[in-house]
């Protein structure tokens with residue numbers, strides 16, 4: 578257990594971390610700081626902190642662990658502001674989506690006996706602020722740390738305790754390696770989602786066809802609803818890696834455009850088939866940055882309580898659902914729901930339990 582944790586920036590991620598720490602009693606005392614009065618109010622009301630103020634220097638007094646959960650663009654400024662208040666033995670970490678531009682500079686600034694360990698939970702949402710905070714956000718998520726080589730083992734153990742405590746899995750990476758990876762799996766998808774929405778938004782007939790947007794458009798653009806300031810900072814801080822992966826994307830888009838333009842059916846099918854196979858291989862992969870999940874798809878009628886009908890028998894059988902997604906719901910016709918489990922045994926047992934309840938379910 579931590580004696581005192583201080584979270585600077587009690588928005589979506591800081592608030593979620595605070596709620597997980599307080600809710601699971603992982604810290605005796607959690608203090609927060611945020612310039613936004615509404616986030617301060619919500620952080621207290623939602624149990625993310627025991628005490629909150631506007632001044633980061635005040636909040637970190639006597640903290641054993643300091644978590645910087647501000648937008649990437651102001652992390653270094655906040656760090657410089659709190660440095661004189663940090664006592665030897667303190668561990669400082671951040672949750673920023675970009676690591677190379679922060680990790681080395683931050684580590685070099687640390688006073689004697691204070692250690693910086695860059696961190697990045699691979700979990701989040703398109704919401705902003707403490708209103709969207711979720712104490713279970715980090716469960717089963719990868720949580721990347723990018724410590725400098727000289728960080729003592731005891732400090733890494735503290736980070737491991739924090740990360741495991743909130744239900745996540747720690748992965749250690751080099752900051753540059755991290756930035757290249759997230760440019761591909763997080764920053765590029767975001768950039769494309771925003772561009773896709775902007776493309777539709779400028780088409781002359783958009784008012785006629787936007788209401789028709791179904792799963793395809795919604796599934797590929799959810800993250801375009803995220804906070805603009807946070808993502809502006811991410812693109813600026815990870816400019817090189819984002820531009821590199823964007824160049825690869827342009828070539829892929831060009832290849833598909835060329836195939837469509839040439840009316841080349843086999844080339845189109847080949848590109849789509851390659852994508853289909855990679856996408857299908859993701860959930861079952863045992864390694865990589867996506868958690869290995871074992872899934873089933875249940876076909877259920879569209880009526881109130883249908884999720885409870887799935888969850889209740891699984892709960893009674895002691896089977897834990899790690900992820901849930903409504904794939905399709907047609908009003909009055911029912912729909913399909915994807916449930917994910919941590920192990921193949923859980924998934925197979927879940928299929929059997931649901932079938933016994935008369936629910937159509939199949940592993941995938």
Ligand SMILES: NC(=O)c1ccc[n+]([C@@H]2O[C@H](COP(=O)([O-])OP(=O)(O)OC[C@H]3O[C@@H](n4cnc5c(N)ncnc54)[C@H](O)[C@@H]3O)[C@@H](O)[C@H]2O)c1
Nearest residue numbers: 586587588589590613646647648649673674701702705706
């Ligand atoms: N949103 C996600 O999906 C996600 C996932 C993983 C990591 N991150 C990273 O987490 C960090 C926070 O993102 P978020 O989604 O929680 O954003 P957010 O906007 O919900 O929260 C940021 C908080 O920082 C506060 N803040 C701004 N300037 C500050 C300052 N100078 N001092 C103290 N507080 C300040 C804001 O008032 C806000 O409450 C970012 O660095 C982001 O890259 C975000």
Ligand SMILES: O=C(O)C(=O)C[C@]1(C(=O)O)C=C[C@@H](O)C=C1
Nearest residue numbers: 674698699700701702703763800
């Ligand atoms: O799920 C989402 O909405 C997210 O945007 C989460 C997401 C991501 O791209 O996967 C966003 C930024 C992060 O740094 C980590 C996770």
